């Protein structure tokens with residue numbers, strides 16, 4: 001494996017973008033006439049073998065710390081080199097498809113047969129679908145997230161709407177809470193919201209709104225490490241104010257049971273609107 005992950009450029013009818021085969025990661029996406037929508041550190045390029053804090057990593061088949069000490073954070077799918085199935089461009093956009101199976105990536109902590117399919121449609125909207133096929137003869141439990149790093153002008157000035165009244169688990173305080181009003185981040189934030197509605201990031205600095213919608217996902221995770229934690233992440237560092245993660249996820253009590261021979265699809269949709 002080289003130091004640089006294999007990149008696929010997209011220059012489609014309505015947008016430009018870039019994906020990495022490692023992790024089937026949508027790294028960049030910019031609808032025509034708009035600034036990039038996903039955060040990528042301006043000076044630190046993604047390296048092979050290290051999932052970047054950038055773009056939209058795939059967390060699968062667990063979220064957060066693994067079931068055993070040697071299990072990688074957020075699962076093994078984001079560390080694996082996925083098979084590129086194909087890229088097609090039509091008037092409506094560019095579709096990039098990837099596949100990963102247990103023959104290519106597995107871990108003793110999750111020793112199950114599976115086939116994962118990721119389809120990214122890059123157009124004036126970005127749509128990513130992640131389908132878990134359980135190819136074994138026992139039910140499997142999957143925790144997962146499409147961990148989007150949304151680029152903002154300054155996270156301290158952004159307002160996250162659509163969460164009012166939602167129950168959430170605060171991973172910073174380890175408390176369960178209920179959101180009251182809009183969310184304005186004022187420090188390290190790591191929350192798992194139990195909600196399925198649209199979440200919108202209002203960005204007065206870049207004068208735009210980023211709308212996140214999802215299907216097949218019971219949770220939205222909102223994360224920013226803030227300055228202290230970011231100092232330990234070399235592909236974040238002083239750029240920490242430049243993003244807020246809004247992830248579509250099935251985690252904690254909402255992990256998904258995929259029956260033997262069955263499948264489950266999580267879909268993430270991102271659109272940009274003028275503020």
Ligand SMILES: O=P(O)(O)OC[C@H]1O[C@@H](O)[C@H](O)[C@@H](O)[C@@H]1O
Pocket residue numbers: 053064073074147171190191221223247
């Ligand atoms: O550094 P990682 O493994 O990519 O994780 C980044 C963050 O990802 C978030 O989704 C989690 O809620 C955080 O707890 C975690 O710190």
